[in-house]
Amino acid sequence: MSEQDFEVVVLGMSPGGEQVAGRLAEAGLAVAGVESNLVGGECPYYGCIPSKMMIRAANALAEAGRVKLLAGSATTSPDWGPVARRVREATHDWDDAPAAGRFTAKGGHLFRGVGKIVSPGVVRVGDDTLTASRGIVIATGTEPTVPPIPGLAGTPFWTNREAVKATAVPRSLIVLGGGSIGVEFAQVFARFGAKVTVVEALGRLLPFDEPEASALLADVFGSEGIGVRAGAAATGVSHDGAAFRVVLADGEALSAPSLLVATGRHADLATIGAGAAGIDETGRFIGVDERMRAAPGVWALGDIVGHGAFTHMSVYHAEIVIADILGEPHHAAEYHAVPRVAFTDPEIGSVGLTEAQARERGLDTAVGMTRIAESSRGWIHDGGNAGFIKLIADADAGILVGATSAGPAGGEVLSMLTLAVHARLPVQRLREMIYAFPTFHRAVQAALAGLP
Numbered sequence: 001m002s003e004q005d006f007e008v009v010v011l012g013m014s015p016g017g018e019q020v021a022g023r024l025a026e027a028g029l030a031v032a033g034v035e036s037n038l039v040g041g042e043c044p045y046y047g048c049i050p051s052k053m054m055i056r057a058a059n060a061l062a063e064a065g066r067v068k069l070l071a072g073s074a075t076t077s078p079d080w081g082p083v084a085r086r087v088r089e090a091t092h093d094w095d096d097a098p099a100a101g102r103f104t105a106k107g108g109h110l111f112r113g114v115g116k117i118v119s120p121g122v123v124r125v126g127d128d129t130l131t132a133s134r135g136i137v138i139a140t141g142t143e144p145t146v147p148p149i150p151g152l153a154g155t156p157f158w159t160n161r162e163a164v165k166a167t168a169v170p171r172s173l174i175v176l177g178g179g180s181i182g183v184e185f186a187q188v189f190a191r192f193g194a195k196v197t198v199v200e201a202l203g204r205l206l207p208f209d210e211p212e213a214s215a216l217l218a219d220v221f222g223s224e225g226i227g228v229r230a231g232a233a234a235t236g237v238s239h240d241g242a243a244f245r246v247v248l249a250d251g252e253a254l255s256a257p258s259l260l261v262a263t264g265r266h267a268d269l270a271t272i273g274a275g276a277a278g279i280d281e282t283g284r285f286i287g288v289d290e291r292m293r294a295a296p297g298v299w300a301l302g303d304i305v306g307h308g309a310f311t312h313m314s315v316y317h318a319e320i321v322i323a324d325i326l327g328e329p330h331h332a333a334e335y336h337a338v339p340r341v342a343f344t345d346p347e348i349g350s351v352g353l354t355e356a357q358a359r360e361r362g363l364d365t366a367v368g369m370t371r372i373a374e375s376s377r378g379w380i381h382d383g384g385n386a387g388f389i390k391l392i393a394d395a396d397a398g399i400l401v402g403a404t405s406a407g408p409a410g411g412e413v414l415s416m417l418t419l420a421v422h423a424r425l426p427v428q429r430l431r432e433m434i435y436a437f438p439t440f441h442r443a444v445q446a447a448l449a450g451l452p
């Protein structure tokens with residue numbers, strides 16, 4: 001049992017938590033970082049990095065498949081070995097010693113274990129009691145949600161954490177959940193030869209994106225032989241030692257040796273002791289102000305504050321927290337231009353409001369849309385050119401409030417749309433811009449033509 005005094009205790013060394021802890025330690029503050037698993041959080045070990053490596057490999061196979069359209073013939077022999085190897089290299093075989101070393105080299109103190117806030121300014125980790133004279137930063141992120149489907153608990157299903165560790169491609173795979181995590185893994189494993197079926201309880205894949213994005217992905221998945229059961233809730237799961245059986249509400253039964261659960265993420269505020277810090281722990285998320293303050297002497301960042309579960313959000317928040325703790329000037333957090341990308345092929349990038357959200361808010365909503373295949377670059381590109389640009393404008397204000405960029409490099413084309421929404425650039429100025437020919441982003445100009 002020991003009591004140790006710090007200025008700041010960072011609970012959860014997530015991407016943002018690690019950034020706050022490291023920078024404050026470099027600034028000379030006495031900082032404790034508390035981590036129950038791996039320093040760096042979900043993104044480098046179980047999320048963004050390994051999944052995007054898998055996607056890169058799967059896309060190389062898909063591109064090879066397009067050679068026959070464009071350049072003769074190419075044969076491929078998909079091999080998961082290099083993928084599994086690269087993921088293990090990137091994650092140091094799920095060893096955070098390099099990341100932990102970077103933090104301690106900056107002067108930070110790392111405590112391993114599950115931390116809990118026990119009273120204002122006090123965190124307990126195992127036998128250690130850490131006091132924080134300036135404050136506590138909560139960066140504990142989210143966990144995969146396992147839905148209460150009868151029979152599911154106790155079966156050897158995968159979440160993203162097992163999927164990124166796969167050493168072989170399953171013969172067939174059922175994916176529960178058609179959000180971005182589910183659809184990314186579905187396409188990867190299908191492109192490596194698995195027979196994949198995605199089950200989404202809501203009416204469409206990517207249910208919170210534009211319906212055109214859902215339709216596009218459903219088409220692409222259909223053409224790649226990926227089954228989609230949208231509007232189909234799973235009502236029962238069983239595992240007989242070799243295969244899963246998933247029964248859907250309409251009575252259909254799916255069977256496969258592997259099952260991936262990708263039905264969302266959640267945080268349990270009570271387990272981190274949010275209540276003891278003066279935070280309402282009954283909600284799904286921690287409420288924060290524009291400086292990420294959750295209660296006196298408590299900041300929260302990342303997935304747990306409910307403004308989008310993205311690494312770029314976590315590290316955006318981190319900069320605000322760092323400045324606030326150091327008493328340096330910084331802009332307030334704002335969320336009108338949050339970008340997000342589903343790294344499927346085609347990539348689906350979006351920012352700001354969807355058309356439905358703009359209409360719900362009562363905005364004078366106008367829509368401009370164009371198909372990538374109809375652009376010069378899309379026509380040149382040919383195979384794999386499915387996609388569209390959809391712009392959502394507040395016609396009254398003459399600015400874009402949202403956009404979706406789906407297609408080859410859709411996530412990259414998104415950058416100019418994020419800038420436009422973020423800076424509230426007048427639509428008229430966007431029309432006056434020169435767009436390089438023949439780029440994918442030039443399709444934005446065609447979509448603008450559809451706006452009043």
Ligand SMILES: Cc1cc2nc3c(=O)[nH]c(=O)nc-3n(C[C@H](O)[C@H](O)[C@H](O)COP(=O)(O)OP(=O)(O)OC[C@H]3O[C@@H](n4cnc5c(N)ncnc54)[C@H](O)[C@@H]3O)c2cc1C
Nearest residue numbers: 012014036041042043047115140141302303309310311314
């Ligand atoms: C498969 C997948 C793919 C993704 N792809 C992308 C992508 O392409 N782009 C993108 O921007 N985002 C992506 N994300 C989301 C991204 O990983 C998260 O938004 C990001 O990690 C930021 O999360 P966070 O800062 O809230 O905390 P997390 O990364 O969730 O980290 C929280 C940390 O806190 C620790 N912790 C929790 N409770 C305690 C406790 N009581 N005591 C001590 N430690 C604790 C955890 O062990 C963990 O290390 C992906 C996620 C998944 C699952």
